[in-house]
Amino acid sequence: MEIGWIETTIGALFATVVLTLWLSRGSGWLEPRFWRNAAVVSSLIMSGILVYLTVDSVNQIREGSARVPAYTVINHEIGLKRDYEKRRDVPVIGEEVGFFGKVWSEAEAYALVNKGKMTLQSRNCMDCHTLLGNGAYFAPDLTRAWLDPKWEAMVMPMTGKATREEAMAEWLQHPDRYPTFARRMPNLRLTEEEAKALVAFLKWMSAIDTNGFPDRFAAAE
Amino acid sequence: MTQALPQGKLYESQKLALWYFWVALALFGAQVLFGLLAAWQYLDPGFLYGKLNFMTNRMLHVNAMIVWLLLGFMGGVYWFLPMELGREVVGIRLAKAAFFTLVGAVAVVVLVYLLVQYGPGNAFTLWFITEGREYIEAPRWADIGIVAVMAIFLYNVVATALKAQRITGVVAVLMFDLVALAGLYTAGMHYTPNISMDQYFWWWVVHLWVEATWEVLTGAIMAMALMHLLGTPRRIVETWLYLEVALVFGTGILGLGHHYFWIGTPEYWLGLGGFFSALEPIPLVAMVVHAVYDAGVHRMQTVNQPALFWAIAQAFGNFIGAGVWGFMQTLPQINLYSHGTQLAPAHGHLAFFGAYVTAILTVIYMALHQVRRPDLPRFDSRLWKWAFVLMVVGIFGMSAAMTVAGFTQTMVERAIGGSTWQAYIEAQTHPWFQNGMVWRFVFGVFFFVSYLVLLWDLATIGRGRAAEAKGVGAHD
Amino acid sequence: MTSEAVRDLMLYGMLMVSAAGFYAMFYALGRMWEKPSVVAFSYVFALLQAVGALGMILPPYLDPFWRYLIGFSSLVYLFVPQGMWWVVTTFHEKEHAH
Numbered sequence: 015m016e017i018g019w020i021e022t023t024i025g026a027l028f029a030t031v032v033l034t035l036w037l038s039r040g041s042g043w044l045e046p047r048f049w050r051n052a053a054v055v056s057s058l059i060m061s062g063i064l065v066y067l068t069v070d071s072v073n074q075i076r077e078g079s080a081r082v083p084a085y086t087v088i089n090h091e092i093g094l095k096r097d098y099e100k101r102r103d104v105p106v107i108g109e110e111v112g113f114f115g116k117v118w119s120e121a122e123a124y125a126l127v128n129k130g131k132m133t134l135q136s137r138n139c140m141d142c143h144t145l146l147g148n149g150a151y152f153a154p155d156l157t158r159a160w161l162d163p164k165w166e167a168m169v170m171p172m173t174g175k176a177t178r179e180e181a182m183a184e185w186l187q188h189p190d191r192y193p194t195f196a197r198r199m200p201n202l203r204l205t206e207e208e209a210k211a212l213v214a215f216l217k218w219m220s221a222i223d224t225n226g227f228p229d230r231f232a233a234a235e
Numbered sequence: 236m237t238q239a240l241p242q243g244k245l246y247e248s249q250k251l252a253l254w255y256f257w258v259a260l261a262l263f264g265a266q267v268l269f270g271l272l273a274a275w276q277y278l279d280p281g282f283l284y285g286k287l288n289f290m291t292n293r294m295l296h297v298n299a300m301i302v303w304l305l306l307g308f309m310g311g312v313y314w315f316l317p318m319e320l321g322r323e324v325v326g327i328r329l330a331k332a333a334f335f336t337l338v339g340a341v342a343v344v345v346l347v348y349l350l351v352q353y354g355p356g357n358a359f360t361l362w363f364i365t366e367g368r369e370y371i372e373a374p375r376w377a378d379i380g381i382v383a384v385m386a387i388f389l390y391n392v393v394a395t396a397l398k399a400q401r402i403t404g405v406v407a408v409l410m411f412d413l414v415a416l417a418g419l420y421t422a423g424m425h426y427t428p429n430i431s432m433d434q435y436f437w438w439w440v441v442h443l444w445v446e447a448t449w450e451v452l453t454g455a456i457m458a459m460a461l462m463h464l465l466g467t468p469r470r471i472v473e474t475w476l477y478l479e480v481a482l483v484f485g486t487g488i489l490g491l492g493h494h495y496f497w498i499g500t501p502e503y504w505l506g507l508g509g510f511f512s513a514l515e516p517i518p519l520v521a522m523v524v525h526a527v528y529d530a531g532v533h534r535m536q537t538v539n540q541p542a543l544f545w546a547i548a549q550a551f552g553n554f555i556g557a558g559v560w561g562f563m564q565t566l567p568q569i570n571l572y573s574h575g576t577q578l579a580p581a582h583g584h585l586a587f588f589g590a591y592v593t594a595i596l597t598v599i600y601m602a603l604h605q606v607r608r609p610d611l612p613r614f615d616s617r618l619w620k621w622a623f624v625l626m627v628v629g630i631f632g633m634s635a636a637m638t639v640a641g642f643t644q645t646m647v648e649r650a651i652g653g654s655t656w657q658a659y660i661e662a663q664t665h666p667w668f669q670n671g672m673v674w675r676f677v678f679g680v681f682f683f684v685s686y687l688v689l690l691w692d693l694a695t696i697g698r699g700r701a702a703e704a705k706g707v708g709a710h711d
Numbered sequence: 712m713t714s715e716a717v718r719d720l721m722l723y724g725m726l727m728v729s730a731a732g733f734y735a736m737f738y739a740l741g742r743m744w745e746k747p748s749v750v751a752f753s754y755v756f757a758l759l760q761a762v763g764a765l766g767m768i769l770p771p772y773l774d775p776f777w778r779y780l781i782g783f784s785s786l787v788y789l790f791v792p793q794g795m796w797w798v799v800t801t802f803h804e805k806e807h808a809h
Contacts, residue, residue, distance in 0.1 A: 056485035133356030135367030141290035147575035218633035227497030228654035527739035652712030
């Protein structure tokens with residue numbers, strides 16, 4: 015039998031009430047003992063459910079799962095498609111097209127994305143941008159940054175680079191040189207290696223199934 | 236309640252609490268200042284560009300807040316614990332050492348933030364400069380220090396209770412909560428390239444600290460405060476505290492789900508998170524009734540006027556900040572569009588101020604009363620009312636301005652524009668958004684002025700002849 | 712969802728919860744001061760709270776489950792002030808009688 019979240023929730027609340035009443039039999043509900051039991055029971059039951067769901071969630075968001083793709087996804091074409099049954103956009107992983115002119119092995123792709131994540135943290139990206147919607151609000155959300163039309167429409171001509179990844183890497187190294195808005199990203203002295211790694215991280219992140227966030231990105235069809 | 240010392244005498248632990256309070260207040264000032272710098276950069280993006288970027292100001296703004304609130308809570312516990320247990324805190328020298336370690340470590344971290352700002356993308360940066368994860372940017376060495384200080388703090392509480400052979404309900408809740416507080420922080424000390432996994436456990440610290448363990452810690456401190464401030468009987472206070480723990484942990488733990496809507500986690504979190512947070516405002520509304528009752532029974536009069544007003548503001552602040560501003564954007568169908576817009580800081584500013592700043596100010600005013608003039612029948616000044624009103628107006632003004640900006644962003648950038656880079660720019664240049672940012676800065680300045688008034692009042696209340704005259708004339 | 716739908720849901724949500732709070736506040740104040748007029752005034756906010764809930768429930772924006780949930784919490788809000796007032800007063804009387 016499939017146990018959904020509604021059954022879990024109602025079951026947890028029901029168990030909390032029943033167990034509290036059973037433990038507190040003999041005391042009125044305005045007595046401290048009743049609420050002490052309620053506090054202990056509800057904390058234990060809810061923590062227990064959280065631990066159980068965490069085991070399940072962690073398995074579902076492991077890299078290489080259906081929701082969070084393997085790092086080698088950077089070798090592939092990535093897009094978004096409307097899933098009308100689920101009423102949301104889902105990422106679609108297309109054919110192998112390579113990344114910075116080569117196909118990255120599993121180990122190489124891991125090393126690259128890992129470097130990108132380190133770069134992201136070391137430059138405090140989250141204190142201006144949001145990632146998966148979390149962070150600060152001084153700069154655009156990066157969840158689907160790889161898929162943003164502005165790279166092709168504006169940044170590629172501006173930097174004179176032939177591919178999206180090269181244009182992104184160049185822009186990230188000299189954001190102060192290529193303004194797009196009154197607010198310019200400061201030059202955070204990214205090395206070429208770090209910039210490439212960061213582009214890989216962003217490309218990988220754009221293939222994560224985020225339950226449709228942000229909705230209809232770039233009016234995806 | 237037990238009160239072993241004669242009037243006017245302080246426990247060592249209470250003297251230590253005062254140090255905590257003053258450092259907390261200084262960091263409160265730093266929080267407001269860096270907030271103002273960041274707010275100004277929305278209006279003039281060239282200001283300090285490349286020197287002290289928005290990211291650094293913003294990081295200092297939120298980190299100063301976390302640290303000062305934590306210091307305030309610790310001060311509150313060190314203040315009330317000896318009165319609660321009727322004896323000096325065990326391991327007071329260790330506690331003092333921990334205080335200086337913490338203050339020294341904060342100073343080093345802040346200097347590195349200001350002077351170094353960021354580093355190359357490797358493990359060294361994460362260990363010694365910044366971890367770059369919003370709210371818990373503190374480098375790893377400082378993380379270990381924070382856990383160590385929390386462990387010492389926990390030891391102080393547990394050892395004192397054991398030595399006093401007296402574990403009251405409040406102290407039991409406190410011990411239980413501090414274990415959770417220190418333990419949860421370690422969930423934020425891991426590195427993984429997987430951003431979904433990263434954010435999953437990052438929320439264990441951010442949400443379960445702020446919306447569960449901090450709420451209970453404040454509850455325990457306010458419980459001790461109300462026993463002294465209003466003379467509420469222990470049985471009532473403790474029953475309320477248990478009830479609060481049941482509600483906060485009962486809804487807050489799985490309420491974590493409202494942060495798991497869009498980070499790659501499974502769909503069941505949409506239902507779970509939405510369900511628990513939709514019901515969350517109900518207990519907060521109930522608390523409003525209780526606050527009105529408490530205030531009414533005492534006819535808004537007590538020995539310590541400012542403490543009473545800040546305590547009542549806490550019930551309302553919690554309801555408006557967490558309840559109204561939280562509910563407005565918590566259903567997943569709405570949150571899909573409002574998540575990550577200025578609505579989030581609007582909610583954050585109101586909720587942190589309403590739930591925590593008010594509580595710490597209550598405790599500080601109570602402590603100052605006992606330190607300076609325990610003989611005064613009524614601890615009062617003219618200035619605190621100004622600080623109170625200005626501060627409440629300031630925080631509401633900022634939040635209202637950010638709400639308007641956030642609505643604009645939700646509509647223009649998210650619902651219409653498809654959330655792209657260009658849509659972001661269109662929302663940010665929309666007149667409603669820009670006006671919102673102007674007003675946010677104006678009310679920010681307002682708030683800063685109210686902070687100065689508050690500081691002046693805290694420095695002078697109960698001192699000098701003015702207090703004397705007022706004390707003599709006081710009645711009730 | 713259209714931008715109008717998002718806007719309406721947010722504004723009605725704000726109205727619903729804030730009115731619930733004002734209802735609780737004025738109800739408690741009315742009982743405290745023993746002024747039936749203030750208690751009567753608080754029912755204006757009870758009504759507004761219900762209007763907020765209906766504004767979220769009646770349009771077809773949300774799936775049935777969420778409408779039931781909002782309907783349920785709206786009903787709860789109608790009785791929170793009375794229920795809580797009873798709890799608080801009974802509790803304090805009982806304790807002070809000890």
